[in-house]
Amino acid sequence: MSRELPEGWTEAKLGELCRNDNDQVPVIPSTVYSLMGVRWYGNGTHLHAEMEGKKLATSSLNQVKAGQITYNKMWVSKSAFAVVPKEHDGLYATSEYPTFTIKSRTIISEYARYYMKIDEFREKAVQLCRGTTSRARLSPKDFLKLSIAIPPLLEQHRIVEILSSVDEAIASAKLFVEQARKVKKSTVESLLSNGIGHTQFKSTKIGSVPKSWKLKSIKDLCRLTNGNGFRPSDWTDRGLPIIRIQNLNGSRDFNYFSGNPKDKWIVEPGDLLFSWAGVRGVSFGPRLWDGPRGVLNQHIFKVHPHSEVNKFWLYFAMMLVTARIEAKAHGFKASLLHVHKSEITEQMVAVPPQAEQEEIVRHLDAMFETERLSMDYLIRLEAMRAALMPDLLTGRKRVFINKLAAE
Missing domain, CATH: 3.90.220.20 (DNA methylase specificity domains)
Structure with missing residues (x-):
């Protein structure tokens, strides 16, 4: 060495x-x-x-x-x-x-x-x-x-004990996040199908929904605009970050565009996006953009809700739409989805009045905050393991060995 x-x-x-x-x-x-x-x-x-x-x-x-x-x-x-x-x-x-x-x-x-x-x-x-x-x-x-x-055997055992305890904590955190996501999914489905406090329902082609709700297609609720096909020759090391599918999953590894963007390419923090080409359960479907101001790459729609539609309620509604599209996928498309615009815009959803949309969002926000906090904890644990491993396994940090207890 x-x-x-x-x-x-x-x-x-x-x-x-x-x-x-x-x-x-x-x-x-x-x-x-x-x-x-x-x-x-x-x-x-x-x-x-x-x-x-x-x-x-x-x-x-x-x-x-x-x-x-x-x-x-x-x-x-x-x-x-x-x-x-x-x-x-x-x-x-x-x-x-x-x-x-x-x-x-x-x-x-x-x-x-x-x-x-x-x-x-x-x-x-x-x-x-x-x-x-x-x-x-x-x-x-x-x-x-x-x-x-x-290192000496006692130190090896202690290093393994420390790293194993972190691994166990990570495994438990992952199970908690997985369970939180299952609960979230079922709650989203329930609130967007049954609403809050309704007693009268009607049968529709997408199932039973509150009697006062209206059945509308996605195209009745919003407008979708596509991103631009930025080529490698357009990439620079400065300017506006190009928002690609991988960036919707948390990656901050950006290419940049320093030219003059069209207004329809611009994405602001908090904008609602929809990836129409991606991996099932990973990168396909709606995202609320939590990154910097940037320009939108191809294979992602920017979603423009109509004035009477709550953006956050629409995000949850589009999650249900995503689940329907994924459920119908088969063969190669079961894992890697690539859909036409009409396969999204023709989807029907049950729409409550705007005030109830906002009430549903308030209920779901608390659940999403629980998941976010759980993910933050998991990320911190994984970062701690990533820092601990090279330090302990190269001896940059030595572990305490209680030789009397070991004997």
């Missing part, structure tokens, strides 16, 4: 710590194999697929054991390294997911799992990848050339 190791730490190559488990078993055509994969996102290994041997493009597989180190050859640049958990013991792996058993008593597997996620390790692994940029892979032989900084 180029930097000095902390006192009491050592350095070793993975080849000194592990052995490559290359014990291949022959594939039997009639047998169904549960295949392991390694994600470049999320939490390491997973059940990738279940497939008959006759459909596999290989004549042999590796049977996976809990505690083994593994990685995805194709996604080294995304830190797709993992340690096999107990629940994946006995799965099978193709040669795209090499497996290694730790043979040294100087390192524990969970410490190795965390260490392989830091940028320092990933960057050195990427340097050893071979092949074209899009198909570069890290061979098992080169993987074993990589080095790990190793």
Whole structure:
């Protein structure tokens, strides 16, 4: 390593710590194999697929054991390294997911799992990848050339204990956010279908709605204008940020436009937008823009509510429209949606009077604030983990070891 190791730490190559488990078993055509994969996102290994041997493009597989180190050859640049958990013991792996058993008593597997996620390790692994940029892979032989900084075992256990506690808090926060979103979704559906305090209802082609509400199409409630198709030649490093689909999901990685924009391209903070091309449940549908003043890219509509329509109520109504469009999607379109304007504007919604629109918004605002606070807490936890990992795993910050308690 180029930097000095902390006192009491050592350095070793993975080849000194592990052995490559290359014990291949022959594939039997009639047998169904549960295949392991390694994600470049999320939490390491997973059940990738279940497939008959006759459909596999290989004549042999590796049977996976809990505690083994593994990685995805194709996604080294995304830190797709993992340690096999107990629940994946006995799965099978193709040669795209090499497996290694730790043979040294100087390192524990969970410490190795965390260490392989830091940028320092990933960057050195990427340097050893071979092949074209899009198909570069890290061979098992080169993987074993990589080095790990190793603290004493007691310190390893303490580091793992700290990082595991943060991971558990993150997992709990994610469950809370997921539950809050489910409650929010059902509440939005209820309030926009049943209103508040109604006792008389009527049947319509979109279901039962309060008797006093009117059925209208989206085109009766607003006007949609499309963004501009900014080309790479239009991009600059100054000017107005170009608002792309990824920016609707929180990314502040902008390209900029320094020319003279048309008024219809301009987006102000708080404007209602609708992404009509995007990933189901992720980037498709309505957004209230919470970023800076900018210009709108193609594949996103700016929504102009009519004077009698509350913008925030319309945002919730368009969430229901999005759910309907997504429910009808199938095949390739089930995940990546790309719809025509009419598929949005012809959608029917039940419209309450403006005063009730505002009352519904007040009810929903409190629920959305709960979700926002939960997301803020989750983001803070993830930022804390991102800062802790390199500090603890390189020894920039040392952990306290109570040796008397350990003994």
